[in-house]
Amino acid sequence: METLELTNNKAQENLLDEIKELQLSLPNETWFVWPMYLYQGLWCLSYILEGIISFKTHFQAHDTDIILASLPKTGTTWLKSLIFAIVNRTKFSDDFTQHPLRTKNPHALIEHLEINVYKEVNGNKPDLSEIPSPRLFATHVSYLSLPDSIKNSKCRIVYVCRNPFDTFVSIWHFFLEFEPCKGIKPDLVMMEKYVDKFCSGVSPWGPYEDHVLGYWKESKKNQQKVIFLEYEGLKKEPEAHLKRLAEFLGYPFSEVEEKNNVINKIVELCSLKSLKEMEVNKIGRLSTKFENKILLRKGEVGDWNKYLTPTLAKRIEEMQEKLKKAGFSSSYYQTNLITS
Template sequence: MEATNTKAKEQIEKEFKELKLSLPKAAWFENSAMVLYKSFWCPQYFLKGAITFQNYFEAQDGDIILASLPRTGTTWLKSLLYTIINRDNFSSQFSQHPFHTKNPHDLVLYLEGLDLSTIIVGNQPLPRLFATHLPYLSLSDSIKTSQCRIVYVCRNPLDTFVSLWHFYLQFERNKDIHPNMELMEEYIGKYCKGESPFGPYEDHLLGYWEESNRNPQKVLFLEYEGLKKEPKAHLKSLADFVGCPFSEEEEKQNVIDEIIKLCSLKSLKEMEVNKNGNFSPMVENKTFFRKGEVGDWTTHFTPSMAKQFHQMLRKLNKAGFSFTYYRMNL
């Protein structure tokens, strides 16, 4: 096993170095390099992990994969899924829940963030829960061919951009950037052309949406706005999909409401670990918890900024996709 791991690591390192030199490059802010890898913009610090995941991850039939673009409700869905799947391990009031000491991102790991030994050993208890920002076409073949299930969450692109904009501005290495309307408009242009982390946005969304139409037992497609509007109904559907349905007794005991309360932005934001903890040397835990509002883009964009999203939205409409829970009056 050790010899196999060593050989695999050498192969990954070789492929990583070759790709890093040969692939088209762009930057999302000055200090965040991206490479165009398999038709999506992969942050360079995730490239080696993406290569490792695609070549060596073996999905199990009981696995659950949360897929999303950054800033579309990933943290919220990680907390909901983790709590739904593991709820028998906690008291009814969730007073001993791991969220009191760990950020949801420490409990539900990104597949493209795992090292080789973790991927090969895969010794998590079943059902295993992972997350990814990779597009559907770039997933490991084993995910597509196994009976594992995928939960995908999307968010309207204007609010997604605003959340992504603020998220990166809070990175330690971007502290010297002084944002203004001109800079924001420039980055809206990049985003709408598809030049953003794990973008293009519309290709990412459509990849999972089309697969959910072909195989609804495999992919559950959710809208962030729908979760906000009807959290209880969506939580029940989510629990059914991942094979952990709520019992009548749990419903009578308001377990669903307790999970919604525990995993709310307000609740997670107030936990001490998310006020003062660090996810990495460059990202504080509090960075993951901003507003979570629907329609926040209206307080940031001028009409000309909003119009830049027209082509993206037309592409979605042409493919037959429209947001069920959100109407953008552009």
């Protein structure tokens, strides 16, 4: 046992030394109080770089895996709750009074591969053999940066995007709530600085437009592999989107379920209002860096209007032009978002 522990410690030391050496060669920036490194086209927060490298190196996808992909603050928590509820709905009574979402945060039910599963694994691969099928995971990694095993398998990827205005504002508020940022007093000058970073692609797991385009293009090529969802559409037509999502995942709603209003019950169970009222999301913690309650802020479409000046909004609007030129079309958010 002592020999194994020494071996593990040595492997961890070697990995950390390799990462430190790698960091010296990578372009770097800062995001609030954290260094970020540009690794294979992806901006990685320093404390997650080890997890990203381990995930890319070791993860072996199963054909039955379901992976939620997204940028931070684009509906991740909401989609985790919806996916978990859809896949596991037959295990619980129709009223969902004993549902795990009532006692566990969605991020504890569907873990992020680079943030949780492969973070600080002491140079070893985590044992995923006991996870029942279908395995449910999440990632913020861009499509181009995913491990080949995900791309080459038949596993299904659910991608959710959100308009860049609300995405930025939500990220802005989220990181300011982290414990290491509690002493920061934000002002317009600071917001201008971070809007410029965001629009230049320098934000966690960015660039934004590369991230969106990667999954969007793949969803067009292979509709059996990737479903591309828009946050705004989910808000506008939740039942229709939930039905479409369930069919993609291979767990379609039966006629009996539809008659028994199961779709509506899941929509209500997983609504932001419902999740915010659950005790685990009021007082629980997933991390020493923040409380669960900061994962659920407002979730409104167009909330950015209260925070962005017209100048900053115009700056972000330019990102949409980049997306349009690349061929991206949106059903919900790419028109009439800028108000005069």
